[in-house]
Amino acid sequence: MLTNHCYQGDCRAVMRDLIAAGVRVQCIVTSPPYWGLRDYGHPAQLGQEPTLREFLANMVEVFDLCRELLAGDGTLWLNMGDSYAGSRGAPWGPSPSATEARAMTASRRRDDAPIPRSDVRVEGLKPKDLVGQPWRLAFALQDAGYYLRQDIVWHKPNPMPESVRDRCTKAHEYLFLLTKNEKYFYDFAAMQEPVSGGAHARGSGVNPKAVVPAGWDTSAGGHRALTGRYAGTGVGFGRGYDKVAKPRAKQNVSFSSAVAGLVDMRNRRSVWAIPTQSYSGAHFATFPEALVEPCVLAGSRPGDIVFDPFMGSGTVASVAQRLGRRWLGAELNSDYIALQAERTRQPGLVLEASA
Template sequence: MNHCFQGDCRDVMQRLIADGARVQCIVTSPPYWGLRDYGHPGQLGLEPTLQEFMANMVEVFELCRQLLADDGTLWLNMGDSYAGSRRGGSLVNDSSTLQGSKKNQEACRVAGVTASRRRDDAPVPRSDVRIEGLKSKDLVGQPWRLAFALQEAGWWLRQDIIWHKPNPMPESVKDRCTKAHEYLFLLTKGERYFFDQNAILEPVSPNTHARLSQNVQAQIGSARANGGAKTNGNMKAVGRKVASSGDVTKNNASFNAAMAIMPTERNRHSVWTIPTQAYSGAHFATFPEALVEPCILAGSRPGDIVFDPFMGSGTVASVAQRLGRHWIGAELNPEYINLQADRTRQHGLLLELAAVCVEA
């Protein structure tokens, strides 16, 4: 536990499954198809066709399902891209394609496509690929294609969560809106699974209290406010009306009782507004920790194991460790292993220092 295995995530998971390992929660963001070259033979994301990429993703997440506990959850972040070619200074021209062309893949590398796990370091979504069945400038729909493929493969597709980015990358496009969201899918092995709703409750909106106040004021003196009994003549307020302010709710027993039981938290909504987060240890933008945290809190208990098959710089490991969970990861690029070690070591030192302070 608390270790990232370097290598293809499929090989890593097969070994873990053979050893009898099980994890409670998986949080990950796989490579998007046709957008980045990691510089490793056999890497996922540069398959000749979108269909092959989806087939490989289904294979990856079938192994995830075998590794996952029966009541476990998978939280899957996936961005999108557009069909057609990128214009303006690239060595890749309008006729380029990734339909099996090694020359094109080499051109992408020469053009300076940054090797990174996440795509937020460039104006995205963008793509240099032609896709059979899609027109130039068509939205590929990678997130939903993958979600439906996994659903067909046997996963329960429980929810789509919108990751709203208040600080999206600027885009120079003039014929559509700037992309400011990605999808996060919640998938499970069955219809019943562990989900700690209370761990991710959010504060109620101030407008909720205002609406309740208006509702109580509207009912004061009505039949509902008098236990259903009919009133004679004009409706009268239950409480004392303060003439100076005109506030019929002041010192009103019904209003005070209603506000006393007013909840301060609510079930978390499906739109999460979370800024992208830079990480000084790498030149690419990483998973924001605030996006990973509710997934781990809702999907696991302290002491459970959290897994990321595409560990990258180690954000999932870092958050899991900070929240008192164990973690396991897989990463193809050996250069990222040191980044992960630095991040998890920092949290380990903080926990040790906190323990010393408590003892003192």
């Protein structure tokens, strides 16, 4: 099977061919074109549909094929930004004036130029309404059979400035974790992050900084409410106790032993502060490598295949290759293929996961 390769063409046709050939991928990381954001100059492009409803229907078709391409324990990591409804007719309508362009919302991920996102009329919405593209797509995929496991907020410390005066400057996008099945591969250890200051591993003891209510027995082996407002309530001290507040076997915890449970790593939180990242090979801001890396690490093993149906300049391929994964992609625009080849020119060290 050919890997470390991007197929040029409509991603739906590419995925149908891969599925027919028996290919399965472990992890998909992607950011599809946002509706009404940018004209990529191809008649078959997605994102320029006349209505949001048609765009979402096309996205569901794309990700239905992604789900079929995924291994049974595979994951999909999907980045999607939002837009605002306006009064102009269609995404490909007449170019706005310079004054109008200054008020429009642009995306630092794809292009630094003013983009007509916030002036497109959306059926059922009023001008200036937030469209809610990310959540509409996430719920559509949930209805289509995906498990919607997590919404991750990509916080951009360096967002594109906006001239609006009646709301905050947009400084975040969403990254959704979706899965094919209830049980799936997820490398928990790969998603650990350093802790600043003292923290406590949940389930291993009691936070030593906690204030102990009056009436609690805090001696080793005690751990039940004895007096005060907790007396007779059946409420026990800490986790792992039954309704009558009797400690389960071998669950004795004291404040002195809790101190030993201090940790310097914790499970990654769901807000990721990652600056946007420009790429010198093209006049647009690419999918940041720091946003892709944790998705690849958590969603795949060394030697697994990572796929991006909207490969663009090849960020997902570059990260996957650097991390010892194989990769596949699809891209409609031939101009991007050369960029991908340059970014993946240096072969990565591909390791096979141990049994």
